[in-house]
Amino acid sequence: MPPAAAEPLTPERILATTEEVLRRFGPTKATVVDVARALGVSHGSVYRHFPSKAALREAVTERWLTKSAVLLEEIASAPGGSAPSKLEAWLEALFEAKRHKAGDDPELFATYTVLLAENSGVVDEHLTELVAQLARIIAEGVAAGSLAAGDVPGAARAVFDATGRFHDPQYAADWLSPTIIPEFEAVTSLVIRGLRA
Amino acid sequence: MPPAAAEPLTPERILATTEEVLRRFGPTKATVVDVARALGVSHGSVYRHFPSKAALREAVTERWLTKSAVLLEEIASAPGGSAPSKLEAWLEALFEAKRHKAGDDPELFATYTVLLAENSGVVDEHLTELVAQLARIIAEGVAAGSLAAGDVPGAARAVFDATGRFHDPQYAADWLSPTIIPEFEAVTSLVIRGLRA
DNA sequence: CGAGTGACAGATATTGAAATCTGTCACTCG
DNA sequence: CGAGTGACAGATTTCAATATCTGTCACTCG
Incomplete structure (x- = not known):
């Protein structure tokens, strides 16, 4: 996952990145902060699209x-x-x-x-x-x-x-x-x- | 399980006590020391009859x-x-x-x-x-x-x-x-x- | 003798303080 | 406006020190 890109932050893009982060870090280490970092945004932005980590998973x-x-x-x-x-x-x-x-x-x-x-x-x-x-x-x-x-x-x-x-x-x-x-x-x-x- | 009794320490008695200790403390907390204590002997004695905790379980x-x-x-x-x-x-x-x-x-x-x-x-x-x-x-x-x-x-x-x-x-x-x-x-x-x- | 002991070394588990994470929100800025 | 931010409080996780446990063995004592 390239660090960033000025593409719009869609649920789809967040989900794909979450899958990627889960693949790399495993279910216990993958955090919302990791997902946000991989997307090049703050973790607060992820919470605009998904109400919780549980909902994301x-x-x-x-x-x-x-x-x-x-x-x-x-x-x-x-x-x-x-x-x-x-x-x-x-x-x-x-x-x-x-x-x-x-x-x-x-x-x-x-x-x-x-x-x-x-x-x-x-x-x-x-x-x-x-x-x-x-x-x-x-x-x-x-x-x-x-x-x-x-x-x-x-x-x-x-x-x-x-x-x-x-x-x-x-x-x-x-x-x-x-x-x-x-x-x-x-x-x-x-x-x-x-x-x- | 009454603290002790001068009965001989048999494998059978150890097994029964181990079951009792497992019942009371659960699988993660039950220790060989607990079993020995319940039998009123030192834990070394238990090892005379069973080569390891794993073998006992x-x-x-x-x-x-x-x-x-x-x-x-x-x-x-x-x-x-x-x-x-x-x-x-x-x-x-x-x-x-x-x-x-x-x-x-x-x-x-x-x-x-x-x-x-x-x-x-x-x-x-x-x-x-x-x-x-x-x-x-x-x-x-x-x-x-x-x-x-x-x-x-x-x-x-x-x-x-x-x-x-x-x-x-x-x-x-x-x-x-x-x-x-x-x-x-x-x-x-x-x-x-x-x-x- | 030989069943039982208890002190010991190394392995494992517990604990509490420090670090990180989750989820919120007042704010920025296009 | 409204998508995105980042500082924050409370919850959770990590880590290292401390305590407990496992397994051994030289020893006691009937």
Whole structure:
């Protein structure tokens, strides 16, 4: 981040710089003063755009989660393909995305894990959104006769819960295990089998 | 714990006192000196029986896990009953036991959660033992024709992983939610359905 | 002997004073 | 005006000194 630039100070620019500062200093060391310094403004200016440090960090978290949700939405709403195979693709995309984020840059992943933990409200909304995506896939399968579910939202939630080990960041350490992929496949196929008509 | 008694200083007595001290002071404050004081001996004596504080805490952890495993083993090896219903009973017993421990004495539960985290070796053995119990139930079902599984140990592991939300202490906070029981039932029935012949 | 002791060295944790950070606000200046 | 400032009070974090704990060992004493 170049020290300054006479560009207008927008929320967008502040968020991007906050991400950068979090990346460099980590979640415990990154301060509002650091963000302001990186932007070449006083920290008071940052408070013109965000009411608190917590709100700033929450906005960064939201941004990150939105990116993931959009990616998965594309799979969920893709035309064609059977519901079971779409379900499998969706679960695999979720797992692979997380696994790569955790594996490629563990420090950044740890940083975001801290932010997720302190913004459970934003995370809950994100999880609700993901379960809703799953529910749409399952509903499609029920309509097509390839899946069976009495309570579609309940089934979606159950699928999400049952695969928690492969998307909950608390298990990130396990994702490095060489047996994690067969384990993922075993759970996925068990769950899909349980949902088949 | 009465200050002293001229009883012989056995590993068993040290372990019981360590549990008591952990219960009262919590995992961060409980020291070997505290344990010795509660036993009315010098801390050097404790080191005659356990090579280190870590070993002492590990032994306490092992003791606790063994108790749980024995309880579940009774269900797994009970004669009679179909494999699917035994599987359900086993999963429910595991969940209820954990849920009650967490709900009835949250501080003690938190203490043990800390000990579990620092003794992953002991925990891994315990988990292997539990998965083996599941595998025995599933094998019984396959033999009786009520369940289907190509790879029985793999399926047991998958069942265990899929129900993680209902036994992994990291999720203990969720166990207080009023919706946790239907969620448990949804996952359990999905998994058992996936295993049915 | 051999279970138990207690003084000791090095490691770890606690504490309180100093430094830094968060959030506010009266002010500047284009 | 209204985006940006910087000095300030109170909260939080850091750091170094102090205290406590862990683990060892030469010793006691039944």
